[in-house]
Amino acid sequence: MRITVPTDDPALVGLVHVEPEEARILVSLADQLQALLADALESPVDDDSAVRRVLPDAYRHEPELADEWRRLSRRGLVDRKIGFARTLSTALAPVADEGIARTVPLTMDAALDWVRGIGDLRLVIADRMGIIVDGDEGAFAEPGLRDVYDWLAWMQDGIVQVLEVREPDAHPAAGGPS
Amino acid sequence: MTSIAPARARTDGATREQVIERPLHAAEVPWTIVVWNDPVNLMSYVSWVFRRHFGVDAQTADELMIQVHTAGRATLAHGNREHMERHAEAMHEYGLWATVERAPR
Numbered sequence: 001m002r003i004t005v006p007t008d009d010p011a012l013v014g015l016v017h018v019e020p021e022e023a024r025i026l027v028s029l030a031d032q033l034q035a036l037l038a039d040a041l042e043s044p045v046d047d048d049s050a051v052r053r054v055l056p057d058a059y060r061h062e063p064e065l066a067d068e069w070r071r072l073s074r075r076g077l078v079d080r081k082i083g084f085a086r087t088l089s090t091a092l093a094p095v096a097d098e099g100i101a102r103t104v105p106l107t108m109d110a111a112l113d114w115v116r117g118i119g120d121l122r123l124v125i126a127d128r129m130g131i132i133v134d135g136d137e138g139a140f141a142e143p144g145l146r147d148v149y150d151w152l153a154w155m156q157d158g159i160v161q162v163l164e165v166r167e168p169d170a171h172p173a174a175g176g177p178s
Numbered sequence: 179m180t181s182i183a184p185a186r187a188r189t190d191g192a193t194r195e196q197v198i199e200r201p202l203h204a205a206e207v208p209w210t211i212v213v214w215n216d217p218v219n220l221m222s223y224v225s226w227v228f229r230r231h232f233g234v235d236a237q238t239a240d241e242l243m244i245q246v247h248t249a250g251r252a253t254l255a256h257g258n259r260e261h262m263e264r265h266a267e268a269m270h271e272y273g274l275w276a277t278v279e280r281a282p283r
Contacts, residue, residue: 053216053275058266060277069278073267080271119219119273126218134217134247153220160226167230 003158005165006105014106014162023095023102025148029121030088036124037082041075050127054081054120084117106159108166115159118152125149208281210256211265215246216275227272228254231265256281 002017018026040051055077059066087110095102106114129145130136213224221243228239232254245252254276255265262278269276 054273056270056275056277058263058270058276058278060279065278069263069266073263077267077270115223116272119223122218123273131217134215136217157220157222160220160222164226 001155003155003162005162009105011107012105013108013111013166014159016104016106017101018092018095018104019101020095020099023092027089027092027096029125029148030085030092030117033085033117033121033124034082034089037078037085041078050124053123053127081116081120084113084120087113088117106162108163111159111163115156115163118156118159122149122152122156125152207259208256209259209262210253210279210281211262211269212251212253212277212279213242213246213269214275214277215250219274221247224274227269227274231268231272253279 001019001022004015004017006012006015036048036051037054040046040048040055043051046052046055055074057066058069058073091104091110095104125145125148129149224246225236225239225243228234228242229236232239234242242252242254255262259278266276266278
């Protein structure tokens with residue numbers, strides 16, 4: 001896989017050169033993430049620690065406020081996260097199916113979905129590997145999982161870099177630093 | 179943004195200006211959005227999220243990211259609860275671990 005900055009098309013922020021095997025791995029992971037998130041919407045309690053990490057409580061010490069926030073925010077948040085993962089699946093499924101290396105173009109919206117979908121995949125894999133604190137190596141992970149985890153980190157960092165090329169100044173949002 | 183500066187009497191040169199103190203309505207009680215350290219999210223990604231969402235410059239974003247990494251947490255904004263909850267939702271959308279906290283008094 002290579003991530004490059006397109007020079008000739010202002011509508012695109014990145015080009016991802018992807019091999020079929022890489023596409024197959026990503027499609028499989030993104031599909032599993034969508035299923036995990038869909039299950040989380042149906043489940044009254046988060047008994048999966050990975051779900052608790054992807055969808056954490058918004059309050060630590062105020063259970064009533066945490067419950068209220070969850071009631072109001074959770075469905076929309078989960079729907080959007082499923083959408084991020086679906087963007088990955090939809091873009092990469094043709095490469096996986098055809099078995100031919102391709103260049104996948106990333107618009108700004110697609111890049112924002114990719115960078116967040118990949119981030120959610122890393123959170124879930126880290127949980128499965130038993131990474132709890134800085135420096136954990138995921139000692140209980142199956143060997144290939146560590147490679148996938150590091151590969152996703154490289155990919156996410158690459159997309160952040162192309163986003164920074166196109167968007168050097170951040171969008172000012174309401175609410176600055178304290 | 180709701181100010182958390184204490185109301186107080188001020189002396190400005192020759193004119194003396196009395197700031198009237200009034201009790202805060204419950205909706206005005208200041209809250210903060212806190213982002214917590216985690217072992218997963220990349221430092222480059224966290225810094226980019228801070229720039230993109232909170233509109234801070236690169237140096238400030240890096241400083242806040244380092245603070246999260248070394249101190250375990252950083253306060254990114256303060257204001258009313260509804261506003262802080264929107265920040266929390268956005269941070270969770272980015273996969274960052276963020277909570278709404280009462281501002282220290």
